[in-house]
Every structure is written in structure tokens, then in C-alpha cells.
Amino acid sequence: MTKSILASIMIGGGIFTAAAADEIHVSIHNPSSSDRMEEVVEITGKKITSLSGKPVRITDAAGQTLPSQFTYDNKLLVFGDFPAMKTTPLIISIDEANSSVTDTVCTAQIRHDKQDDFTWENDRCGYRLYGPSYRQEGGKVSGYDIWTKSVPYPVLKQRYDDHADYGMSYHKDFGSGMDVYTVGRTLGAGMNALMDNDTICYPCAYEKCEFLDNGPLRVTAKVTCYPETIGKDKGVVETRTVTLDRGSWLNRTTVSYDGLSEKHPITTGIVVHRQNRKAYNIDPEKRYLAYVDLTDNPANGNGAIFIGIVNPTLPDSISYVPLTPEVGDAIGQLQTFTEYAPGEDYTYYWGAGWSKGGVKGMQAWLDSLKKCYEDLRQPLEVRIEE
Numbered sequence: 001m002t003k004s005i006l007a008s009i010m011i012g013g014g015i016f017t018a019a020a021a022d023e024i025h026v027s028i029h030n031p032s033s034s035d036r037m038e039e040v041v042e043i044t045g046k047k048i049t050s051l052s053g054k055p056v057r058i059t060d061a062a063g064q065t066l067p068s069q070f071t072y073d074n075k076l077l078v079f080g081d082f083p084a085m086k087t088t089p090l091i092i093s094i095d096e097a098n099s100s101v102t103d104t105v106c107t108a109q110i111r112h113d114k115q116d117d118f119t120w121e122n123d124r125c126g127y128r129l130y131g132p133s134y135r136q137e138g139g140k141v142s143g144y145d146i147w148t149k150s151v152p153y154p155v156l157k158q159r160y161d162d163h164a165d166y167g168m169s170y171h172k173d174f175g176s177g178m179d180v181y182t183v184g185r186t187l188g189a190g191m192n193a194l195m196d197n198d199t200i201c202y203p204c205a206y207e208k209c210e211f212l213d214n215g216p217l218r219v220t221a222k223v224t225c226y227p228e229t230i231g232k233d234k235g236v237v238e239t240r241t242v243t244l245d246r247g248s249w250l251n252r253t254t255v256s257y258d259g260l261s262e263k264h265p266i267t268t269g270i271v272v273h274r275q276n277r278k279a280y281n282i283d284p285e286k287r288y289l290a291y292v293d294l295t296d297n298p299a300n301g302n303g304a305i306f307i308g309i310v311n312p313t314l315p316d317s318i319s320y321v322p323l324t325p326e327v328g329d330a331i332g333q334l335q336t337f338t339e340y341a342p343g344e345d346y347t348y349y350w351g352a353g354w355s356k357g358g359v360k361g362m363q364a365w366l367d368s369l370k371k372c373y374e375d376l377r378q379p380l381e382v383r384i385e386e
Helices: 132-136 156-166 362-377
Strands: 008-010 023-029 036-043 056-059 068-070 076-082 087-094 107-111 117-121 126-129 145-147 189-196 206-214 218-225 228-230 233-245 250-258 264-273 280-282 288-293 305-310 317-327 330-340 346-354 381-384
Touching: 036 381, 056 068, 056 076, 076 087, 107 156, 107 206, 107 218, 117 156, 117 218, 117 233, 189 233, 189 250, 189 305, 189 346, 264 288, 264 305, 264 346, 280 317, 288 330, 288 362, 305 362, 330 346, 346 362
Parallel strands: 008 381
Antiparallel strands: 023 087, 023 381, 036 076, 056 087, 068 076, 107 117, 117 126, 126 145, 189 264, 206 218, 218 233, 228 233, 233 250, 250 346, 264 330, 280 288, 288 305, 305 346, 317 330
């Protein structure tokens, strides 16, 4: 579950150029008693920035090449295994032959032919957020949507194309998963929203979406929402930066608001459907919350969708809140509540997995959410050697 957690960075000084040295030696230390396997780690610093835009190769002690990617903000990502209480040495070198190819696992798209859907995915799950034309046509859906996956390679573009060109509905599983999750006018699978007193100020669709990273190991999107009225403030604009890494069940989302003049509660939540009204779990220490959704047609053998939110900064409270009135099959929402002050950044993790795509039951899902929180509290330590 911790695959996309950001590592803490301890960087050696000095300016590096390819002509001055052939290799950069890096050590990644896991100080915890928990293995960190198949995880994306960030490496930053002046030496790394000087390599941005150049083809590089990252090798481990056995000489094996590890998947890597430069990000929009000059971080070098590496994907690997980092055993508990061990230090893993890596070597970064210029790949003169440009032969180090990393398979694309994380990717995003905007489907202008389908209501400007913004969809993104990694090897674990896919997600959707509705766009401008959806809102302009009167759509009301607010929260994040889920596209289940049972294969590790990108499939969402193919699903859209097959749906449009061959009538192969993406609501049916043709071997890679499907869209069988219902959102409606709710927080869906982990949406955030400001509140005015006890009323959720639901955002509806995005206005602008900019891809900052689009694979192979990370998707990062800057999402700007339509101006909304929050309390006495008109024209409040929400901006989200959503990041999803290879190997992770969870997205990292950082939210801020422009035009807000006073504090408001901010909530994140998961919709609860009548098909599985009691299948939610709230951690007593407020570190995470989870729900098992039985899909929009449980009798069809669609499996179960496991949804979770992890709070790196503990919220003020978490509770189940009934929906009044109910929204279709949605009878309530599992919600966190935190006070948000103007100018702050609010960060949390959210995501989903599928019983047919690697999640082995609710207890395993809860264990993963707990591990995610613990890994956030004890991050990997990255050092560039002098």
C-alpha cells in the first residue's frame, strides 16, 4: 500500500556534470522493520537536477537495471525493493546508448469524445473524474469514480476505444476489469470538499486539467475546479494535485483553495451503498477508513471493490453520516472532518483495489492501509554519496 509514499531526502552537496564524473552513487536505507517492496522512491538534489532531460540508467548491486523516470519538478524516480533495516546501493549513470527503456505502467488521458473524462491508471486500479462538457450538459456527479483492473498494463484507452468502436461496453469485464462503481452526487471513492456549516459544498467536474507527469512510473495531474460559492465567499477556486505511482493502491492528493476568506471544515469521504451498508471500518486512532463496495450489480459476480483513505495528519474526527435524502443506492458516507484555513495545503491518500485484482479480503486491505500510515511516519532515507 505504501508504493507511492514519498521518501525523505538527505542529499550531499556539490554540482555534478556528466564530464566531471561517470557515476552517482546513491544509498536508500529502510529504517523500519517492514519491507518496502515494489515501491517508487524519489531522488533529488543538484546532482540529479543536472541530469534532467538526459537518458540515465539506474543499476543495483547485482548490475540489474531498475525502472526510472524524471518528473516535471526534476526528481528522479526509481522503482525497486527496499528490505527492512537494510541499505540498498544504487548507481546512476548516463545511458549513452539510450537503451534503458521503462515500460509504461502509469498513464492518463482526457477523452474529449466522452464528456471530457479525465482517466488515469497504474498497475493496480483506474480512476475517472468528469470534465467541462459533462458539467455543461447538466451532469451532477461529484466524486471520484473507479475502474477496476486485474492486469498490470494500461487498459483504459482500449476500453474507451472498444466501447465506442465495437460496442464492447466498459461496464462489462472482457478480461481486464470494468466500470461497475456508482458515484452520483456524493464524494464517491475518496473525494474532498469544503463544508459550509453541516452542508457539503460538492464540486462538480473539473474546469481545467494539466498533465505534469504522464508515465512511465508516475502520473501527476493539476486539476482546477470551477469557481464555487463557499459560505460568504463567491468564486472560490479549488486546485488539486493528484499523483499516482506504479505499485501503489493509493493516490496522493494535495488540495488548496483560492478566494477563501475564513476557515471551513474540509471533509474527505467514501460513499456507502445499500448493497453493503455495514461493511465499513474506522480506525480508532483515525489513521484510515475503509469500505467494501459490492458494485452496482452484486448478483452479476462482479466481485468487491475495496476503498480506503489514509490520513497522514490525523483528522479532527471520522464518522458515518446518513444521506438525507438518499441518492439512488447511496445511503450514507464515511467521512473525515478537519478544519481548513485559507492558504493551507491539505494532503491525504485515497484509492481502491478489486477482489479480482489482488486484494485478498477486508483484513488484508486494512493491514495495507495501516502499513501505509506507518510508512509515511517512517520514510525511506535517500543519500547521494560524495
